[in-house]
Amino acid sequence: MNLQRILYVEDEPDIQAVAKLALEMVGGYQVIICSSGQQALDTVGDFAPDLILLDVMMPGMDGPATLQKLRANPPTASIPVIFLTAKVQPNEVAQYQALGALNVIAKPFDPMTLAAQVQKIWDQQA
Amino acid sequence: MTDAATFADQLAALREQYAQRMETVLDDLCLSVAGQSIDIAPVLLANAHANLHKLAGSGGTFGFPELSRRARVLEITAKAWLDAGEVSELPHWEAWLAEVSALRGTLAVAGLSGVLVADVDSALPPKQASRQEKRTRVVLVDDDAQIGEELCKGLGQFGYEVSYYRLFADAEAAISADPPDVLVVDVMLQGQVPADGTQAIAALFARLHYTLPTIFITSRTDFSVRLAAAKAGGDAFLTKPLDIPTLAAHIDMLHREQEIEPYRVLIVDDDEVLAEYYRLTLIAAGMSAEKVCRPQDALTAMQALHPDILLIDLYMPSCSGAQLARAIRYEDAWLGMPIIYLSAEDGLDEQIKALDNGGDDFLTKPISDARLVAAVRTRAARARKVDELMSKDSLTGLLKHSNIKERMVQEYDRAQRHGKAMAIAMVDMDHFKRVNDTWGHPMGDQVIKTLAHLLRQRLRRQDSIGRYGGEEFAVVLPECDAADALRLLDDVRCRFGEIRFIHQGESFTVTLSAGVADSSQCADVQTLLAASDAALYQAKNGGRNQVRRFVGG
Known part of the structure; x- marks a missing residue:
């Protein structure tokens, strides 16, 4: 399956803007941004993304909690998820993968290569 | 316009917005912690930590990698304090505050307006070979x-x-x-x-x-x-x-x-063969590593080795690694010590429980040599950086007041034991206030940085240099008498006076005065310090732009 539709969940407006730009213009994906885990849960059904990018640390419902909710709901249970986090330690990647994430992208990310990073992870799981 | 050009333009615009917004964020952050003492309310510290975490995670994306890097270091320190339930010590807190307020500087990309051109006189004598690294x-x-x-x-x-x-x-x-x-x-x-x-x-x-x-x-x-x-x-x-x-x-x-000094690692594992294997792996990677097989020997070994990092096996017969970590953290001196657990356990719950007890990270056995080395190296490097942050003046990278005074005492005692002289020099810029008033504080900072740099360049590796006050520096010179110190500092004085600073098309020079004294003249380190201060006073009174040696009486 081709990667086309990405839902990006991130609470920071600056990062939202640069990620949208990078994924749309460099990667050519269709991108919708959500500012919170709750908003993502409300949006995910209609948008039906191929992939969800989830920031780990968000106020309220954080990334792992959002993932749990997604997994608990059959229509969204199998949508692949990539975490984004500012702290990536080797064992952390394994922890997030144990929770069911495809992989982890470290912040700060490089806007020039973000799309390529996402595509690479996508291709690996395909 | 091509897509690539549009992308670059939009990126540049976002970057601009980000920089502007971060100015406010950083100002608010500074305000929220400024004036707080070490018993800062945990909620304030937690808020600062959250902000630093965000900055660490975003700066690099917008072309401010230095902001990310520094925010990360500060974030880690704040996290350690939050976990420990208190700020470790006043000087650490003050250093942290200073670094937080310095974060704004990382947003200024084009640098300072002042440009310095070092005026070169080829007739200057070359560096003295004996002093030259x-x-x-x-x-x-x-x-x-x-x-x-x-x-x-x-x-x-x-x-x-x-x-x-x-x-x-x-x-x-x-x-x-x-x-x-x-x-x-x-x-x-x-x-x-x-x-x-x-x-x-x-x-x-x-x-x-x-x-x-x-x-x-x-x-x-x-x-x-x-x-x-x-x-x-x-x-x-x-x-x-x-x-x-x-x-x-x-x-x-x-x-x-x-040319960094090898990282020091202490391994605590009851499995002697495995501990030895880790030790050899780390040594092969250029580190210096020691092992102990009984947890009760760990503290003694730590005193001797002063490791940058501890590797602890999670399961040992007499106590768990987590208990050992907790016991180690009882010592204030080891609060900041990075601790990594090694264990065959891969249950997430167990690992989290272990981390709660004061460990920093977890490595699951079996672990590849390359990963062990990488994990240890990154954490040791980070620990060193944090340590440096705490003891060095943020503007000049020189030792802070209290650290240079400590060095004076150490070197004085050592000189007494070995029966050799050591010298202290006090260095002060002439009419520095005029520099600030005429050319502005950023230029003043530039002048201070330049002198700091020149001192580092001209002095020997074993010499210690500290920022003693605003524009005052203290230099500790082991195995050096007052006559040698005078020659050395006078060379610095000449060179410094020849550096032409340029600010918006106009140029100026700055001179310095210094006073030196050595330990053979003084009964204790306080007297020595007072003597070099008195010599500095004489240099100032004698018309400035000169180095004086203390003459007793």
């Missing part, structure tokens, strides 16, 4: 011969051995034949192939199969150049007109990183 070798490539020669002279004044090439191809031959310590490369190489210095460097490193510390210089300020430099693996990126002290500071930093 191995000089840092720099290869410089710039297609503009005039700029190249100016940089060459300027850096020469700071004591580097600079080879300048106009053509990258010529530099390449020299680099392959005898790799220098640091490369300084212009991004635009007009008429050369490739015409882009970042590409030339990337290709060179690919051919050499190793990389060298590299600083890119350019007159372009757009974001895409920055990214190109980052992709080529550049360690620093400076925009022209170049400020020589800043360039010199970058060269020093890169060079120091190369």
